[in-house]
Amino acid sequence: MEFLTFQRFDKKDDILSFSDILTQNGIESFIEDTGNSLDSNLGNSQFAIEYHLKIKKSDFEKAKTLAQEISEKQLEEVDHDYFLFGFSNEELNDVILKKDEWGDFNFALALKILEDRGQRITQEQINDLEKERLTELAKPTGIQKEWVLFGYAFAFLGGVLGVLTGWYLMTLKKTLPNGEVVYSYLPSDRKHGKKIFVIGVVFSIIWAVIWIVKKIK
Template structure:
């Protein structure tokens, strides 16, 4: 079975994504760059708004890639400018950067570690491990109930709309990627059951409407 490529990092600049890909290539990590931009207007082709480029790697390479980025960030910290915004962060804010490291780039996370250490409040490896475990638990929780989308899905499905089918399919199958590369269903079991029903109803009513028009 061919191992799946999973999104490891996202960029809103194509050159940044390519530079990241080159770093992976130098360290013998296979990667793919996927353009998932929502802005296809040629008039706005030079505008970064709506642009998104996903760099995908194999799950087995997540830990290696993470280590490479950490080491690269540590080297870049030596050339840090004096007005870098993280320097003004409080201890509590720096700790939050570390706790939610998946929301920050590796440079900021490593800098937060260094700043805390310089202030005499170094976070130990054991504490980092516990923080990662707790964060993984939080990120593994399903998204809040999608009541509005479920209602829209049912209404659209009964009307024979493709929107209902899409909503049902999305609720049933959509997965999110955790920082360790694991992919889990994003929505609760109940929401996924609702999505399955919406999907079935939508398909049935689309078929009914098609047959009705053919007969008519």
């Protein structure tokens, strides 16, 4: 069964700790280091986080429940000088909306702080916010046009980088917080990727034949 990205971390110790907890609860996982991701070099910072924790899609709900339970326990130990206590209500609502960026702990703490301030958010409202966020995250992103041009240039030169860039644009997908997998780039960019890939393969063969012929002569 395919493993999909469940959470992203920028600290190795944090992801190792959570991975151990998943293992203790019967959830198989593995860590992917994406620190040198080509995607970040193509101008898309969405995937610039260094470590991805991957689990089976069938384990997503169990892992989400486990992460929420851990966060709720951590709330009892949080110091009141933690930075979220200085957030305005509007900023805390943004943390709740973008749970995928802020993490389970900050999400749970934002809910608690708002409730202490007299603004209680119901589970129904949270569900609506999750749907809104999923719709936003599912939208494909556009790539910088300069990289498309570079991809064509490398493809015509017969470079491996052109072939890789084309394949990447054409096939790259992202995993949403609910485990759904969607294409990362716009259909127009994926079409460019297919053209770059084909051109790169063709010209790689042409230049290889030319090089072989010269060697024979």
